[in-house]
Amino acid sequence: MSTIYYTGCSLDGFIATTDHSLDWLLTRDIDQSGPMSYGGFRERIGAAVMGATTWQWILDHDDSPWGDLPTWVLTHRTFEPAGAVVFTADPVEQVHAAATEAAAGRDVWLIGGGDVVGQFHDAGLLDEVWLQYAPVTLGAGAPVLPRRVELRLEEVARNRDFACVRHSVVR
Numbered sequence: 118m119s120t121i122y123y124t125g126c127s128l129d130g131f132i133a134t135t136d137h138s139l140d141w142l143l144t145r146d147i148d149q150s151g152p153m154s155y156g157g158f159r160e161r162i163g164a165a166v167m168g169a170t171t172w173q174w175i176l177d178h179d180d181s182p183w184g185d186l187p188t189w190v191l192t193h194r195t196f197e198p199a200g201a202v203v204f205t206a207d208p209v210e211q212v213h214a215a216a217t218e219a220a221a222g223r224d225v226w227l228i229g230g231g232d233v234v235g236q237f238h239d240a241g242l243l244d245e246v247w248l249q250y251a252p253v254t255l256g257a258g259a260p261v262l263p264r265r266v267e268l269r270l271e272e273v274a275r276n277r278d279f280a281c282v283r284h285s286v287v288r
């Protein structure tokens with residue numbers, strides 16, 4: 118079981134524009150059953166964790182229900198209840214333990230944003246970083262991982278518009 122940050126980003130290391138747009142990412146061509154695609158990745162996942170702004174983006178932009186993936190949203194805000202989603206301000210160690218138990222041997226997906234993933238790294242709980250680089254620079258926005266994190270390059274692949282890279286975290 119691994120704890121994996123899997124996300125799309127711009128060439129200059131942003132996961133969203135300053136106004137939280139993902140148009141630059143979601144308009145690109147990708148083979149959903151190709152190398153390092155979401156389809157294959159999703160099959161490995163048993164639980165997920167994200168920050169409140171990412172959850173708000175999903176509420177604002179995604180009409181489909183989140184589904185039954187056990188999910189923790191780190192937040193101090195009050196959100197409407199949503200299926201298997203837990204809203205919490207517990208320490209990341211506790212959230213990770215709960216997500217790992219719920220994942221039952223599968224991987225835990227850290228969806229983002231970058232500082233949430235950084236908090237897991239600070240606690241020694243981040244194992245892998247998978248990035249899909251879109252062929253665009255944004256100049257500013259939400260940073261992919263605003264920490265110094267030492268990584269080992271494990272895998273590189275092209276998936277249509279995307280350069281896909283998998284790293285393990287060096288401890």
Ligand SMILES: NC(=O)c1ccc[n+]([C@@H]2O[C@H](COP(=O)([O-])OP(=O)(O)OC[C@H]3O[C@@H](n4cnc5c(N)ncnc54)[C@H](OP(=O)(O)O)[C@@H]3O)[C@@H](O)[C@H]2O)c1
Pocket residue numbers: 124125126131132133137138139142167168169170171172174175191192193194205206207209228229230231232233236259
């Ligand atoms: N490119 C992609 O595939 C991708 C993936 C993920 C996200 N995104 C986008 O990237 C942007 C991410 O923005 P972001 O990094 O600013 O936001 P974020 O991580 O989604 O959310 C940050 C917020 O989460 C809450 N939070 C964080 N750590 C916490 C903790 N330890 N305990 C309790 N609450 C905590 C805080 O909100 P409160 O205190 O106000 O509750 C904080 O302001 C969004 O636009 C998102 O849609 C893109």
